[in-house]
Amino acid sequence: MQSSATVLVYSDDANTRAQVRLAAGHRPALDVPPVEFLECATLPAVLKELDRGGIDVCVLDGEAVPAGGMGVCRQLKDEVFRCPPVLLLMGRPQDAWLATWSRADAAVTLPVDPVEFADALASLLRKRLAVGA
Numbered sequence: 001m002q003s004s005a006t007v008l009v010y011s012d013d014a015n016t017r018a019q020v021r022l023a024a025g026h027r028p029a030l031d032v033p034p035v036e037f038l039e040c041a042t043l044p045a046v047l048k049e050l051d052r053g054g055i056d057v058c059v060l061d062g063e064a065v066p067a068g069g070m071g072v073c074r075q076l077k078d079e080v081f082r083c084p085p086v087l088l089l090m091g092r093p094q095d096a097w098l099a100t101w102s103r104a105d106a107a108v109t110l111p112v113d114p115v116e117f118a119d120a121l122a123s124l125l126r127k128r129l130a131v132g133a
Helices: 014-024 043-052 069-079 093-102 114-132
Strands: 005-010 035-040 057-061 086-090 106-109
Touching: 005 014, 005 043, 005 114, 014 035, 014 114, 035 043, 043 069, 057 069, 057 114, 069 086, 069 093, 086 093, 086 114, 093 106, 106 114
Parallel strands: 005 035, 005 057, 057 086, 086 106
Antiparallel strands: none
16 A cells, blocks of 8 residues: 555635535545645646646535536546546536536535545545555
8 A cells, every 4th residue: 555645635715625525534445545736726736736646636616706516527538648547526416417517426415414525535545555556
């Protein structure tokens, strides 16, 4: 198992980024490595960090402004070679079809439910780390 996993969190809202950090904690599940968070408030920052590499999972806020996480997700899936898995934060459960359109690997609703979020993040980390092994 690698020593840590890097999770990129994109939201223009500092409170949403804090919800994500608190929900995941230091380690979202016992069978995944501890996580380190890389926070981005703008799309250019997200693209720069993904270009740099080393991201294991992206958490994108579907309600972010001006570039919403759903559109950002679709762009990343189209443009980033070996795009990391994406966990999308949706404003409403009815937006699940948009999460599918965006090609997100998983989606949870806002406000962040700690149990649901940690389970979804751990699942994506397991898949990512299994592929990388």
